[in-house]
Amino acid sequence: MKDLTRMLNPRSVAIIGASRDPEKVGHIILQNYINAGYSGRLYPVNKNADTVMGLQSYSSISKIKDSIDLAVIAVPAQIVPSVLEECGKAGVKSTVVVSGGFAEVGNKELQDQLAEIATKYNMPTLGPNCLGVMDPRSRIDTLFLPTYKLSRPQIGGVSFMAQSGAVGSTILDMISGEGFGLSKFISYGNAAHVNEIDILNYLMNDKDTNVIVAYIEGISDGKGFIDIAKKVTKIKPVVVLKAGRTSAGIEAAHSHTATLAGDYETHEALFRQFGFTIANDISELLYYAKILDSEPEPSGNRIAIVTNGGGAGVLTADAISLSPNLKLAKLGNQTINKLKKSMPPLVNLRNPLDLAGDADDKRYGSALAAISEDENIDMVIVIVLFQTPGADSKVASQLIRMKESIKKPMIVISIGTSYTQMHKIMMESAGLPVYDSPTAAASSLEALLKYHMYKRKIVSLV
């Protein structure tokens, strides 16, 4: 297993191929390091310049007197092996090769050469053909995409690993639009040396990572993957999106089993068997990541719904009832008695609890206070339609306050545009997940429950 600690938390970084030309990858990477406020020692390496962006530049890695924890390599593919060799000789602790032009274009030999050198020097090497790593805590950012194109997420507990650079950066951009934050981003490209097993192993032991999110196209070492898969989900949840659902057909399928148990089906079976949370698209990836990041283990499968819109309450009740393991809770007598005292007479005391369109922060507060103590309720969905007269920022603040004291999983459904989005960010930044549809909320609660059922070896709750 290759240790990625120095790669993700380097005390010194060399950028090989750092350039004065703003269109060059090496320029953008250095710029990003400066923009991110990296506080370690930064060394541009460029054969033809004395300074790059005001920093003293070195003609080769061997000229730097300091010990280098991470070398980011952004030079043409043909010279990568010689640069990597120099890094090895100079005692560099780890490298990220962002350069493309290897196995992805049929240049397998060059890639094997790279892997050999990395192995010879025992120097964890990420890539080639990747975006590299980003960690908002240690303020490293090897991505060659400028910040005006791709917003960077805030600091948080979700770590994201992606094989594809393009899908990786798209999802990263999406995460930055969510209220939850990022722990590590690792784009590993062709996985010549460091592969998904090393990354899962690192993230499994990383104390800043609550949830691992993985976008996977193919797995390079099946048996090794099974070994790590068994371990990782016992420690923290892994949400996975696997590309390549449709199998290209199986050669010589003689049996029914060979026809039905194809490539995607087998990957899916593996993920299920070892408790991964399977996402079917990018939006599900984000839904499941945020609930698993912020919410505690539920005590059971009974859901209470509090809403300021009757229709939205019914739609959500439908979505809950259609979920494999979830069901609607029956409010306890004590809860009903408490609600009788605090709710206006027009409120029907049942689940979903419709607080009516004029519900304000106080009404939400009293309702949630009663519900939070009810032992017949395991999880809470709060629907706030911000289009209604009573719903404003005070309601959002009230929910954030209630979230602090409620020990049960609690999520919000808010559907709408700019005014709603503003409150979504406000609530999510405070650790309260917000969903834009009843089905998204229901499938996310199901995913949360399913993960904890797996950990406790419970097959079904209905």
Place this chain on the structure above:
Amino acid sequence: MQAKSTLKKYGIKSIESKYVSTRKEALDFAGKDAIVLKLLSEKALHKTKAGLVKLNLKSDEISKAFDYLETKGKQLKPYKIIAQKMANSGIEIIIGARVDKQFGKVLMIGLGGIYVETFKDVALRIVPISDYDALSMVDQLKSKNVITHNGSSTKMITELLIKTSKMFASDKKLTELDLNPIIIREKDYDVVDIRMIQ
């Protein structure tokens, strides 16, 4: 027949059967019971579709069915005719296994018989499977209430899965396996058809 003894070694019960090469052998095997006659040939993988399975044959129907299959067989050489006791009715399931290039041995269960390709209601796990895996495989099927008779045959099915997993895990030569159909009744079952590929 070798397949049947392999199954037996792992405690998997398959229906009584025998290769027959004459009418008389078929009639003797049947005795007073109804039987099934099947033509086996590498050239016909879907026996039901090809009309090569004759079901529920009473004594007076056996000779005619045998003659028919023998004629067909001569067109699909090499062939064998197998006689099998008729299984009591129940729900048809499939249990199968194969070797995946990346992850190794994989076990499958699904609603079986002629529905297997239509509904593709199957669940897979990497071999060897645990008790929890077996239970969650059954739970994953849309047809779980049908095949388990609302839960009363669940244990029998999960035990069958574990036995098949053990068999497939320890057999080094076996690369593909179909037990299809297995007829599941509330209290017992019969493996009716076996395909083992080495």
